[in-house]
Amino acid sequence: MDRKEFLSRLESGLSRLPKEEREEVLRYHNEYFDEAGPENVQSVIEELGDPEKLARQICAESMVRDIAGNASSEGPKKKKGLMAVWIAILAVFASPIALPVAIGLAALALSLVVVVLCLLAVPFIIVICLLFAGIASVIQGFYILFLQPAAGAWVLGAGFCMSGLGLLGLLPLIWLAEAIFRGIGRLVSRVVTRRKHA
Secondary structure, rough: OOHHHHHHHHHHHHHOOOHHHHHHHHHHHHHHHHOOOHHHHHHHHHHHHOOHHHHHHHHHHHHHHHHHHHHHHHHHHHHHHHHHHHHHHHHHHHHHHHHHHHHHHHHHHHHHHHHHHHHHHHHHHHHHHHHHHHHHHHHHHHHHHHHOOOHHHHHHHHHHOOOOOOHHHHHHHHHHHHHHHHHHHHHHHHHHHHHOOO
């Protein structure tokens, strides 16, 4: 690559800059080549590196300068833009710390949901077992009733009691589960809404 090609690629990379600023950058690099002399063109190109990368770096520096200049001259509204840039830079540097903390908090929230589900599952299992045991006892009670009427009546009564307790316990548990899941849904929607507005 020669001087002309380097400057041409640099100019095309600087197309996002305003015309005056682009011309100033190109003038500076032309003078830099002139001062180095024709015999040092290749060493200057090696020193400056890839022209596209150099153009991206110059554009980024120009953006930061514009944000800083606007923040100081146009008051609090523009200071927020500069603050956003600094927050983004700090977020990049904090990510090795913030990512494990975020993963830990997500794991904690997930474990809390699992604990709540387990606490709900135990009474549900007990109630369902009572219900099925009651139904099985009623069926068995009818069978025993014909062989030994007293024992059959006792088993039949126990089956109806167990089925009744199962049904009686099932309704409040369903209501409780709905209330808990509604609460979790509201909590999640509040967190998501706050993050969208933040």
